[in-house]
Amino acid sequence: xxxxxxxxGLPRKVVACYLxxxxxxxxxxxxxxxxxxxxxxxxxxxxxxxxxLGKTASAIEISYLRHGKxxxxxxxxxxxxxxxxxxxxIAGPDGTYWAHTNxxxxxxxxxxxxxxxxxxxxxxxxxxxxxxxxxxGEYQVPLTASTEPIxxxxxxxxxxxxxxxFGEVARHSPLTILIPLALVGLGAVMISRLTSSVADIxxxxxxxxxxxxxxxxxxxxxxxxxxxxxxxxxxxSSLKDLRNHSTSPGLDDRLTKAVASRKQxxxxxxxxxxxxxxxVTDPEGRITFANRAIAALLGTEAEEGGLEGADLADxxxxxxxxxxxxxxxxxxxxxxxVVSEVQRGSEQAERVLRVARQPLQDATLKGQVxxxxxxxxxxxxxxxxxxxxxxxxxxxxxxxxxxxxYAEMLAxxxxxxxxxxxxxxNTINSEVTRLARFVDDLLSISSMEVGSIxxxxxxxxxxxxxxxxxxxxxxxMQQKDLDFEVHLPEKMQELQLDKDKIVAVLVNLLGNAAxxxxxxxxxxxxxxxxESKLHIAVEDSGVGISSEELPMVFEKFFRSSDERVQAESxxxxxxxxxREVVRMHGGDILVESTLNQGSNFLVTIPLE
Amino acid sequence: xxxxxxKALVVDDNVALARVIQFALDGAGxxxxxxxxxxxxxxxxxxxxxxxxxxxxxxPEMTGLELCRKLRAQSNYADCPIILLTAKGLELExxxxxxxxxxDATFPKPFSPSALVKTVNELTSAAVS
Numbered sequence: 001x002x003x004x005x006x007x008x009g010l011p012r013k014v015v016a017c018y019l020x021x022x023x024x025x026x027x028x029x030x031x032x033x034x035x036x037x038x039x040x041x042x043x044x045x046x047x048x049x050x051x052x053l054g055k056t057a058s059a060i061e062i063s064y065l066r067h068g069k070x071x072x073x074x075x076x077x078x079x080x081x082x083x084x085x086x087x088x089x090i091a092g093p094d095g096t097y098w099a100h101t102n103x104x105x106x107x108x109x110x111x112x113x114x115x116x117x118x119x120x121x122x123x124x125x126x127x128x129x130x131x132x133x134x135x136x137g138e139y140q141v142p143l144t145a146s147t148e149p150i151x152x153x154x155x156x157x158x159x160x161x162x163x164x165x166f167g168e169v170a171r172h173s174p175l176t177i178l179i180p181l182a183l184v185g186l187g188a189v190m191i192s193r194l195t196s197s198v199a200d201i202x203x204x205x206x207x208x209x210x211x212x213x214x215x216x217x218x219x220x221x222x223x224x225x226x227x228x229x230x231x232x233x234x235x236x237s238s239l240k241d242l243r244n245h246s247t248s249p250g251l252d253d254r255l256t257k258a259v260a261s262r263k264q265x266x267x268x269x270x271x272x273x274x275x276x277x278x279x280v281t282d283p284e285g286r287i288t289f290a291n292r293a294i295a296a297l298l299g300t301e302a303e304e305g306g307l308e309g310a311d312l313a314d315x316x317x318x319x320x321x322x323x324x325x326x327x328x329x330x331x332x333x334x335x336x337x338v339v340s341e342v343q344r345g346s347e348q349a350e351r352v353l354r355v356a357r358q359p360l361q362d363a364t365l366k367g368q369v370x371x372x373x374x375x376x377x378x379x380x381x382x383x384x385x386x387x388x389x390x391x392x393x394x395x396x397x398x399x400x401x402x403x404x405x406y407a408e409m410l411a412x413x414x415x416x417x418x419x420x421x422x423x424x425x426n427t428i429n430s431e432v433t434r435l436a437r438f439v440d441d442l443l444s445i446s447s448m449e450v451g452s453i454x455x456x457x458x459x460x461x462x463x464x465x466x467x468x469x470x471x472x473x474x475x476x477m478q479q480k481d482l483d484f485e486v487h488l489p490e491k492m493q494e495l496q497l498d499k500d501k502i503v504a505v506l507v508n509l510l511g512n513a514a515x516x517x518x519x520x521x522x523x524x525x526x527x528x529x530x531e532s533k534l535h536i537a538v539e540d541s542g543v544g545i546s547s548e549e550l551p552m553v554f555e556k557f558f559r560s561s562d563e564r565v566q567a568e569s570x571x572x573x574x575x576x577x578x579r580e581v582v583r584m585h586g587g588d589i590l591v592e593s594t595l596n597q598g599s600n601f602l603v604t605i606p607l608e
Numbered sequence: 609x610x611x612x613x614x615k616a617l618v619v620d621d622n623v624a625l626a627r628v629i630q631f632a633l634d635g636a637g638x639x640x641x642x643x644x645x646x647x648x649x650x651x652x653x654x655x656x657x658x659x660x661x662x663x664x665x666x667x668p669e670m671t672g673l674e675l676c677r678k679l680r681a682q683s684n685y686a687d688c689p690i691i692l693l694t695a696k697g698l699e700l701e702x703x704x705x706x707x708x709x710x711x712d713a714t715f716p717k718p719f720s721p722s723a724l725v726k727t728v729n730e731l732t733s734a735a736v737s
Contacts, residue, residue, distance in 0.1 A: 393695065394666070394695070397695055397718065398622050398625075398717075401622070401717040401718035401719070402622065403718075404719070404720070405625055405628040405720075405721050408720055408721055409628055409631060412721075413632075413635060415635065420631075424628075427624050427627075431624070563668075566668070567668030567669065568668075
């Protein structure tokens, strides 16, 4: 019943329970005390009554012997007063009261009460209830005076009843009841106080229990008095924090935003790391996003994000005002994608930018996406490729024209002398050789590109190697009457080299020197051998190479735009091949040159 | 060589080709001289009156077209037949120039010397007549 009562708090239930059990215990105890007291009082009244009966009987017998009946009334009154009896009487042998503490009964016939009869020797006791409902015990003892019976002494005592016993107990031992009661009360107070925090918690929980499901729950903090309230306060604040966090912008929203912003920053990072310049402009042409590459491509030293807000057209046209007429910036073309190539920078370091503009639009124009790519290298490669095609067609066509012309002359002309026929055949032969060499060069270059060619190092007699080179280049030098200076080390040793390829490199370098040095000029071959490397220098006093073209001389198909170089035939492959061969040997080739003064090619090959 | 032997000038930086054309024209009855470039050719043409000029287009120092222009500027070369040797792929702009400069024929390389001689014969006989 206690456990199910919904209206009482847990601590009150505890107190109620405690009080209930205490009450039962006290009642039980009180009943015991009462029962014991009742028994004690009962026997005490019987005992005292019997003692008084004996004593009074003796006194009456002595008085009767001395003074007759005259002192009976006095003795009875005395006994009644001392024994606090209901009444005392002496019944004579004639069946009347000789004396009675109730004066009206004097001389009246003896009333024999009816009830429970008790007997102790000559003493007889009767327990009875009188006419007013009082429980009385009347004890009689016969009176004798020297063997003469003179009647019976009757003393009636009020038997102790329930109330009397209570009265007696209360009179004799009030503390025995009050102290336990006080202790019980104290215990209840103590329990109540000890469980007060639990009572507060309990009351809040009971309120929560009454709320409909789904209602927001709040916990009120309590004065911190013990571990339970501290824990409760902690719980309350946690719940509050949780609600604050979960209610402010919504946990899901915040998560979605966090994920979105992470994705966005990843995308921005990707855009920033592109080599192409990317920019987005609003419909007014102001930059809303620009990646890192675009600043470098535009030549502005802006930091990241520094371009934002700037006008993109301004960035372009700052250096090149004529660009403002370009279709890229033509407002009437804003709805169409445009790709254009723009040249920027100084003449020495001119760069070509390919600019693509793509409008961003749904119903209205929202802006433009710009992508910029530096196509300078591509343009250069295109130029070199065109140059190569020119060169290659020239290199192919010239020997082919000659072969065709000579062959046809041989075939159709009947009047050619034998000597002339031989000369014609030799010309055809040398033209075929020239064609074959060109094809070989092309094959070598393409093989080197795919890495399928390698240096076949063999022991080479160095002096032989240079002899071969000199035998090939001497005629060229003589043809142009060049001052050809040769420095070879005095002591030549055997070296591990791919002889044919090294010879080809040196013939190419010396051939170039001869080709691009005006008649009567100076060419030198200087060879040095130290402990670890072979150094070969090819110097000339020729046309030289401009500083702009110098970094490109080893590129495939590159040919100088200098007219004096263009006047000579060449494939643009020789130096590229030379560098590949030298690198195959683990060495390197460098060039120093001054325009109109001459060039100096330096080859270094480590000895194995 | 008799005095009325026609004189031809062959201009080409490709010496071997110039030689074979010279041989072919000599065979056709011309007195042929060669020059390796436009500049030297112009110098020669100033010294000697040629009846026919065969020139390569692509040459160092002075191209064939420049040579034509300079020769046509001279009154004595206003009617001289000029044959231009071109390279395939470079002849596109020529019809216009051909008309402008009065180039009588073009031969893209590689060409047949006998065809050249045939054309030369046609041109020179037409000039005579």
